[in-house]
Amino acid sequence: MIQYKTFEEVQLIKESAQILGKAHGEVAKHVKAGVQTSFLDKIAEEYIRDHKGVPSFKGYNGFPASLCISVNEVVVHGFPSNYVLKDGDIISVDCGVFHQGFHSDCAYTYPVGEVSSDILSLLKATKESLYLGIEKATFGNRVGDIGHAIQKFVESKGFTIVRELVGHGLGKHLHEAPEVPNYGKRGSGPLLNEGLVIAIEPMVNLGTRNIVQERDGWTIRTADRKASAHYEHTVAIFKDRTEILTTHQYIEDNYKF
Template sequence: MIIPKTSEEIELMREAALVVSKTLGMLAKELKPGVTTNQLNTLAEDFIRAQDAVPGFLGLYDCPSTLLTSVNEAVVHGLPTDTPLKDGDIVAIDCGAIKHGFYGDHAYTFEIGEVAPETKKLLQVTKESLYIGIREFKAGNRVGDVGFAIQDYCEKHGYGVVRELVGHGLGRKMHEDPEMPNYGRRGRGKKFIEGMTIAIEPMINLGTRRIQQLSDGWTIVTQDQKPSAHFEHDVALVDGKPELLSTFAYIYDALGIESNEEDEFRQKALIK
């Protein structure tokens, strides 16, 4: 059952999402060859708690960490380790936080040093597909419209669209209805309703869409060991249109990137 939120609840969810946004922005300043994902995990937990919030992943489904850090061929759910990141790696950092009883949950795939051109292109297309999907989250559309848009765009570039892992509704629970696949058929699935809040998160592979789980019980990797990218935003349906609750602005500030990609999805000015 889809749980629509009041305007007041949506604003509380925005605060939770921005805890995550600021955390990812802080981590962006720390990312460089030689840093370990365990170090990033410690920084993130301390930073989230300093914002009067609680790590959203830690303990959820027995998750042992604050961050999920997926390096190179890892798609999602990578556990932090003591292995140093190296030049040419990519790392998808997925982070959650709870504030005011609501979850924020979003992700960004970072480049470490000089990344191969084909990998850089994968990240670009995957992030573009995120906004293409968000654009379809509007009054009158259905779950399949978002999934179709993401799938169509990514497959035209020759990439594999993961089927087994999906986006989801978001609110007082990390995972609410509906599931939000990154593939589908137009006009199919549950209809979007005013006030619903979701996490849209393309998980796109450079090669095959096939995946497998490692023996740690968490990390999901591509079967062909080629890189995978993951980007995620929290979005609410407000006045029939998608309203971003999360932002990559803090990441871009840290990395010196100028972007207006979020402008069309933000009815309210972002509070820095």
């Protein structure tokens, strides 16, 4: 069942999202060649806890960290580790914050140093597709309108959409109804009503859309080991507008490419 939020509850999610956005910004300062991904996780967790939040992911169904850190061919749900970033990598940083009873969720993919032109095109298209999906996340539309917009754009650029992993509702729980696929038909799926809060998160591959789950039970990578990108925002639907509750501003203030 979809849990619609009151205006006051949306404001609490927005407060959670501000802590999340600033935690992302602190991580962004340290995304560079020579840095261990476990260090980025430590930065995020300390910031979140220092600001009276709780990392949403840590302990979720046994997940061991505050960040999902997914490098290169890893699509999502990668573990922070002793891996040291190097020039030419890309790194998706996905994070959630639980604060005052509500979750927020946001992700961003960074190039590390100089990356190839096709990788830059992948990042650009994935990020653009997120905002095209958000444009369709309006009162009276349907979930399928979001997925259709993302899929149409991504595939027009020659990239592929991961089908098995989707966006989702969120609020008191990290994952709530409805699922929000990044593909679909216009006019299909649940209606977008006032008070709906959803995470929209295109996951886009350079090569095949097929994925593999690693033996750790979490890490998802592309079947062909080509790169994958992931961007995410939490948004709220009102009758007169759609509001992006999370922010990439603090990332982009601290990380230029």
